Amino acid sequence: MAITSINQTRSGDMVLVTALSDLAxxxxxxxxxxxxxxxxxxxxxGFALSPGEQARVAVLDSVDPAFDPIAxxxxxxxxxxxxxxxxPIGTEDIAWYLVEQRKNGGAYVTLARVRHRxxxxxxxxxxxxxxxxxxxxxxxxxxxxxxxxxxxxxxxASRLIVRWPDAPAFAAAYDAISDRVIVExx
Amino acid sequence: xxxxxxxxxxxxxxxxxxxxxxxxxxVVIAAxxxxxxxxxxxxxxxxxxIAWQAPGSGAFGVAVDAAVDGTYVLRDGVDPxxxxxxxxxxxxxxxxxxxxxxxxxYGNVMVSDFAAAAVAAGTVNTVxxxxxxxxxxxxxxxxxxxxGLDAELPISGLAGVAGRCRRAEPxxxxxxxxxxxxxxxxxxxxxxxGRGPTRIGGGARRHYCPLPAALGYAVGISSDNVSxxxxxxxxxxxxxxxxxxxxxxYHTLYVRRSIPAGMSxxxxxxxxxxxxFSSLY
Numbered sequence: 001m002a003i004t005s006i007n008q009t010r011s012g013d014m015v016l017v018t019a020l021s022d023l024a025x026x027x028x029x030x031x032x033x034x035x036x037x038x039x040x041x042x043x044x045x046g047f048a049l050s051p052g053e054q055a056r057v058a059v060l061d062s063v064d065p066a067f068d069p070i071a072x073x074x075x076x077x078x079x080x081x082x083x084x085x086x087x088p089i090g091t092e093d094i095a096w097y098l099v100e101q102r103k104n105g106g107a108y109v110t111l112a113r114v115r116h117r118x119x120x121x122x123x124x125x126x127x128x129x130x131x132x133x134x135x136x137x138x139x140x141x142x143x144x145x146x147x148x149x150x151x152x153x154x155x156x157a158s159r160l161i162v163r164w165p166d167a168p169a170f171a172a173a174y175d176a177i178s179d180r181v182i183v184e185x186x
Numbered sequence: 187x188x189x190x191x192x193x194x195x196x197x198x199x200x201x202x203x204x205x206x207x208x209x210x211x212x213v214v215i216a217a218x219x220x221x222x223x224x225x226x227x228x229x230x231x232x233x234x235x236i237a238w239q240a241p242g243s244g245a246f247g248v249a250v251d252a253a254v255d256g257t258y259v260l261r262d263g264v265d266p267x268x269x270x271x272x273x274x275x276x277x278x279x280x281x282x283x284x285x286x287x288x289x290x291x292y293g294n295v296m297v298s299d300f301a302a303a304a305v306a307a308g309t310v311n312t313v314x315x316x317x318x319x320x321x322x323x324x325x326x327x328x329x330x331x332x333x334g335l336d337a338e339l340p341i342s343g344l345a346g347v348a349g350r351c352r353r354a355e356p357x358x359x360x361x362x363x364x365x366x367x368x369x370x371x372x373x374x375x376x377x378x379x380g381r382g383p384t385r386i387g388g389g390a391r392r393h394y395c396p397l398p399a400a401l402g403y404a405v406g407i408s409s410d411n412v413s414x415x416x417x418x419x420x421x422x423x424x425x426x427x428x429x430x431x432x433x434x435x436y437h438t439l440y441v442r443r444s445i446p447a448g449m450s451x452x453x454x455x456x457x458x459x460x461x462x463f464s465s466l467y
Binding site for chain 2: 086
């Protein structure tokens with residue numbers, strides 16, 4: 001592993017992260033908020049971030065053809081979940097999939113509508129950043145062309161999100177006398 | 187009897203120790219042996235034949251003929267105990283090879299987290315699990331013990347995990363393998379599968395299955411929720427030994443985690459629990 005530098009450039013909602021390696025022919029393995037998101041032959045990858053959003057990006061380089069990006073990857077505490085579902089069998093009248101999420105027993109909130117594509121077997125959707133120690137439930141429901149929801153969701157998934165280590169608790173306050181920001185343990 | 191005949195459940199729901207992402211057209215993954223992962227495996231469809239290569243393995247397993255819609259068990263080419271159970275819809279099958287990403291699941295048995303105040307004061311938590319025989323042959327004996335405990339864990343985690351069993355080889359035993367398992371925010375647990383001796387007299391074979399468990403500083407298992415033990419060997423004097431288990435029936439396993447006062451949290455600790463069963467077939 002010999003990444004020599006990492007730089008980032010932001011353009012709108014996209015952040016381009018560029019890594020340089022002194023390994024000839026290295027492949028780069030990318031981790032976004034602790035989750036493996038893919039490999040590239042070159043040391044650059046873009047990440048979409050909402051205004052004000054921050055994320056942690058990790059990258060590994062390797063020339064080992066047997067490198068396993070999950071088994072050999074860094075320990076991560078993913079703050080996002082990728083949902084995967086397979087098209088319903090025996091139901092042809094599908095136009096969309098409604099992706100919903102609820103947190104800690106609250107009301108369902110719509111995350112997205114994913115278009116159904118005939119001939120496509122499976123779909124994926126990655127959530128936004130999730131809160132630590134919160135219980136989430138996701139429901140994905142087929143919708144027909146006129147907007148009727150299927151009574152049978154294709155996914156009912158739940159997960160307790162645990163992100164660790166916890167950030168240190170601290171408080172920051174501006175001190176006008178010293179003209180400094182004082183950071184203290186909360 | 188196939189290894190997947192033993193299934194651990196929390197209430198009525200199977201406990202899942204690995205999360206998967208990825209498939210090929212016509213195939214839905216239903217379960218993955220904890221022994222597989224984590225890592226990147228591969229599914230391959232050629233005609234109506236489907237094969238599985240576990241993460242880190244050097245070869246696809248023997249292709250399974252899936253010409254009819256149904257559920258099949260695919261086995262890795264190097265270690266057949268690394269299996270994948272899939273449901274196949276033949277009308278949608280098409281030749282393809284795709285990666286399957288397997289990741290550890292945490293918090294899959296502990297459905298809630300402990301409050302900081304409870305941890306600071308110390309607490310005890312007991313979870314009730316069921317060991318089901320989902321196969322088609324009665325089991326003669328089921329044993330449960332603790333193994334592979336991670337002494338460095340600062341805290342125990344319950345956890346649970348579980349999964350399905352795998353069949354031990356009908357020859358000499360081999361070493362245990364890890365099976366990641368999930369736990370709650372305060373701790374974590376892992377399960378490791380044990381492989382051990384196998385043949386029992388009379389043609390019976392011994393099977394080893396992952397069970398969820400909570401381990402750590404003070405973890406005990408019990409069959410009656412009264413007397414808890416921490417057996418470290420399959421044939422230890424205090425190993426839990428259950429009697430026959432009919433098809434569709436279950437035994438109850440209690441797992442108790444004791445958290446000392448003042449412990450810190452670690453959502454990714456791992457711990458093991460081991461089980462075995464024998465059956466005549």
